Amino acid sequence: MDSKVCMNQQCTSSSSSSSIDLKRGWPLRSGGFATLCHHCGIAYEQLVFCDKFHSNDSGWRECTTCGKRLHCGCVASSSWLELLDSGGVNCISCSESHGICSTLTGEKNKDCRVFSADDGGGKQFTTVGSQSNGSRSRHLLPKPVKSIMAAGLEANVSSLTQLRVARPPVEGRIKNQLLPRYWPRITDQELRQISGDSNSTVVPLFEKVLSASDAGRIGRLVLPKACAEAYFPPISQPEGLPLRIQDVQGKEWVFQFRFWPNNNSRMYVLEGVTPCIQSMQLQAGDTVTFSRMDPEGKLLMGFRKASLMQTCSDFPSQDNKHLSSIPKGSFSSEPFFLPGADNLHSANSQSALLDSVKGSGVFPLSALSKHFSAVEFGWHIAEMNGEKTLDGIFPSSMLVPERKRSRNIGSKSKRLLIDSQDAFELKLSWEELQDMLCPPPCVKPSTVAIEDHEFEEYDQPPVFGKKSIFTMRQSGEQEQWAQCDSCLKWRRLPVNVLLPPKWTCQEHTWALSRPSCSGPEDLSPHELESLLKMSKEHKKQKIASGLKSAHEHESSDPDGLGNSKAVRGDTSGTSAASIATTTKHPRHRPGCSCIVCIQPPSGKGKHKPTCTCNVCMTVKRRFKTLMMRKKKRQSEREAEIAQRNKFDWVSKEEAEVESYQQLVIPHDSLENHKRLGSESEFLSQSNKQSEKLEEIGKEQLDLNCHPDRENLQQSSSRVSMVSLLQEASLPLQTYLKQNGLTSLVSDQRVSSGSNVLLPQVTRESEVQFDEDQCLSHEIEEQEVKEELSETDQAGNDPS
DNA sequence: ACTCTGCATGGCGGG
DNA sequence: CCGCCATGCAGAGTT
Numbered sequence: 024m025d026s027k028v029c030m031n032q033q034c035t036s037s038s039s040s041s042s043i044d045l046k047r048g049w050p051l052r053s054g055g056f057a058t059l060c061h062h063c064g065i066a067y068e069q070l071v072f073c074d075k076f077h078s079n080d081s082g083w084r085e086c087t088t089c090g091k092r093l094h095c096g097c098v099a100s101s102s103w104l105e106l107l108d109s110g111g112v113n114c115i116s117c118s119e120s121h122g123i124c125s126t127l128t129g130e131k132n133k134d135c136r137v138f139s140a141d142d143g144g145g146k147q148f149t150t151v152g153s154q155s156n157g158s159r160s161r162h163l164l165p166k167p168v169k170s171i172m173a174a175g176l177e178a179n180v181s182s183l184t185q186l187r188v189a190r191p192p193v194e195g196r197i198k199n200q201l202l203p204r205y206w207p208r209i210t211d212q213e214l215r216q217i218s219g220d221s222n223s224t225v226v227p228l229f230e231k232v233l234s235a236s237d238a239g240r241i242g243r244l245v246l247p248k249a250c251a252e253a254y255f256p257p258i259s260q261p262e263g264l265p266l267r268i269q270d271v272q273g274k275e276w277v278f279q280f281r282f283w284p285n286n287n288s289r290m291y292v293l294e295g296v297t298p299c300i301q302s303m304q305l306q307a308g309d310t311v312t313f314s315r316m317d318p319e320g321k322l323l324m325g326f327r328k329a330s331l332m333q334t335c336s337d338f339p340s341q342d343n344k345h346l347s348s349i350p351k352g353s354f355s356s357e358p359f360f361l362p363g364a365d366n367l368h369s370a371n372s373q374s375a376l377l378d379s380v381k382g383s384g385v386f387p388l389s390a391l392s393k394h395f396s397a398v399e400f401g402w403h404i405a406e407m408n409g410e411k412t413l414d415g416i417f418p419s420s421m422l423v424p425e426r427k428r429s430r431n432i433g434s435k436s437k438r439l440l441i442d443s444q445d446a447f448e449l450k451l452s453w454e455e456l457q458d459m460l461c462p463p464p465c466v467k468p469s470t471v472a473i474e475d476h477e478f479e480e481y482d483q484p485p486v487f488g489k490k491s492i493f494t495m496r497q498s499g500e501q502e503q504w505a506q507c508d509s510c511l512k513w514r515r516l517p518v519n520v521l522l523p524p525k526w527t528c529q530e531h532t533w534a535l536s537r538p539s540c541s542g543p544e545d546l547s548p549h550e551l552e553s554l555l556k557m558s559k560e561h562k563k564q565k566i567a568s569g570l571k572s573a574h575e576h577e578s579s580d581p582d583g584l585g586n587s588k589a590v591r592g593d594t595s596g597t598s599a600a601s602i603a604t605t606t607k608h609p610r611h612r613p614g615c616s617c618i619v620c621i622q623p624p625s626g627k628g629k630h631k632p633t634c635t636c637n638v639c640m641t642v643k644r645r646f647k648t649l650m651m652r653k654k655k656r657q658s659e660r661e662a663e664i665a666q667r668n669k670f671d672w673v674s675k676e677e678a679e680v681e682s683y684q685q686l687v688i689p690h691d692s693l694e695n696h697k698r699l700g701s702e703s704e705f706l707s708q709s710n711k712q713s714e715k716l717e718e719i720g721k722e723q724l725d726l727n728c729h730p731d732r733e734n735l736q737q738s739s740s741r742v743s744m745v746s747l748l749q750e751a752s753l754p755l756q757t758y759l760k761q762n763g764l765t766s767l768v769s770d771q772r773v774s775s776g777s778n779v780l781l782p783q784v785t786r787e788s789e790v791q792f793d794e795d796q797c798l799s800h801e802i803e804e805q806e807v808k809e810e811l812s813e814t815d816q817a818g819n820d821p822s
Numbered sequence: 823a824c825t826c827t828g829c830a831t832g833g834c835g836g837g
Numbered sequence: 838c839c840g841c842c843a844t845g846c847a848g849a850g851t852t
Contacts, residue, residue, distance in 0.1 A: 236843055241826085245842060261828090283828065288840065290829095 205229040205247050207312050213325070214314075223316045225323065228254045230312040232329075233300070238307040242297035244278075251291035254313065255280055255322075268313075268322040270299065276324070299324070491522060 207227035214225045229250040231237070237244045246255070258264055263281025270276060279294040305311065308329035316323055491505040501518040509527035516522070 234843055236845095239844095243827095245844095248841065285829075285842085286831095286840070290842070294827095 205231060205250050207314070223319065226315045226317050228313045228315055230310050230327075232310050233305055233307050235307040237296075238300055238305060238309070240297060242295055242300075244293040244296045244300075244311070246280075246291040246293060248289060248291055250313070251280070251282070254315065255291075258282060266293070266322065268324045270303065271323070271325050274302070491516070 207230045214227065229247065231244075231247060231250075234245070255266065256264065258280065261282055261284065263279055265277050266280040268276050268278060276296075276299045278296055278299070280291070281294060282289040282291045284290075303309075303311075303326045305326055305328070310327040310329070312325040312327065314323040314325065315321065491503045503516040503518045503520060504513050505516055505522055505526060506513050507526065507528040509529065512528065514528045
């Protein structure tokens, strides 16, 4: 979206960042038409002068490279376009330089204007020197045009001292093949610092963001081919030649400048850079700059530490994809733009903006960090070290050891492989965060289908709700507890109430509309103590069990919450309320009306198999996704196994799949299979399978999902467990079949290397969906553990 | 066992 | 689709 702002500071429109109405003016020599501000009549034609920003009828110009529409007036702003020494215009969005063709003179690349350099990287437009239509001898001298950036950050920009603007290759158009990312963004001030008092001219050549390889111990700095060939001495032999480069401290380094043949091309490197890199204390993400001192031609090497405020855009593009370990849904993937800066699409401008904002000290770090997208969060996590921690945002425990971190940056896996413990702590944090995230109230989601998966879309962002504690009475009735922000007392609330972040017990209007709900109640000191203790224990166990499951790849606590014992044991609490923490699945939210959350433990009110409520649909969706993934993995493994031609290898994951399959195989299906006699091995192992199934079921079934929790707890009967599992498996199989996944189980089984072949599921029956949910939740937890374990294994496995 | 060297590979951006 | 380049990797060299 273009932000059209009148350049006339007298124009009332100029005080607003909102678009103004531009009306069509007279035709221009360069084509198109002048544009007049509807308010003040300012003729934008006066500032139209380039031949590459092709005119359209509104007086706006499109960059021939990036297509971004910029008003020609923006060339006056160092924020948007940099005026080049050579007399051109540099689009900051794409760094494409555009020769100036003054519509005033009609001569290409002849600049009719007078510039005065400011202290910033850009030039400040001050005057124009010739006429456009004869009626004006002097064009308007806009104050720095309220560019798009300025529109949103006017106050902030005014305090900026240095804009880091990419400089195009200084040596003319023969070298404009350099990718803009290598253009030096050294400021005039820095140039002056480098050149000092000498009469020499420092010519910025190029810069490069250090990759992990560059900053690693190999000591090889890969040079951009174009830069190497443009600015370094020509070499014909791979051995190259030694190159003397002076650093900012005046120390001279000798690097071997050489190349390797690579795909009929060359790959240029500087060898032996490790001492220099270490001397400058550079690491991946920092930038090295190369300049040349003229006329002596001495090469200079500078550096720029990766600013904490730098966006990932400043990094090699492939480093931008570290989302995988960021819990999905935790953050919007929307790019971060400051208010009013919604046209800042480019890496350069964003970077410059952020650098600038940082320099201006306008925004506190936390304020900016809040707005970073998940992408940028990902990058920051990868990049943080001791001195770059986002204090107060991420715990120091999330810091990644140097070596691991360096490997993670830009790793080919494109994954952010943070330490498993850190990952789990992060996961908990996100879980906790997600506990507080609720759909916006009174907003109905629209449903979109993407690749057969339905997603709920909300027009409004999620809201933060007040964190509450869920408990369960001995009777099985669930309760919610929250602390009043006014009287600080803990109040008992109906379980489906969603509280605002700030809540006082006087606001319980919901109680009026829900006569069946009991109003808030005080929590006695005893209850409070018990509740808080339990909550604390709950959290400890959650972490402990999570870590355990991450490391041992198995857990006796199937729901990952580590509190199943609390349900069983602590229900004998001494308080009148018999407070016991629930083991509700993490995805259940306050206000969730799914069967797991609302139904009493007696088992009444189950969802029907055909239920299409959000929860059921989500469960179905996730289960389908899981199955697809499993299938994919299995097919990959199949190929590997087939290649090895042996079947003695069963991974932990497959063991889990096996466990899962055991969970979902109906007992009678086994019997059917037995009768059919399709696999003799199966017969010999079916009893073992059943036993194992029961054990696993005991260990892994999320009891809290089960409506008849109390009965289940009391029951130690194998029969009841088996029957439960049988029952639970049926809708799953039905679902598999409905989705064309009926062969999945057997596929997986075969490929897992097990001798046991599973029968096709043939039976469909109508059973309640909540058990299915239990399994699905269970599977989701398994999946998380599995992934954690995989990560762990990958980290430990040298191969 | 570790480091160095030269090359290969594949992802990704640009044309 | 092509070329750049980040990174992996095997083999040689060194400790």
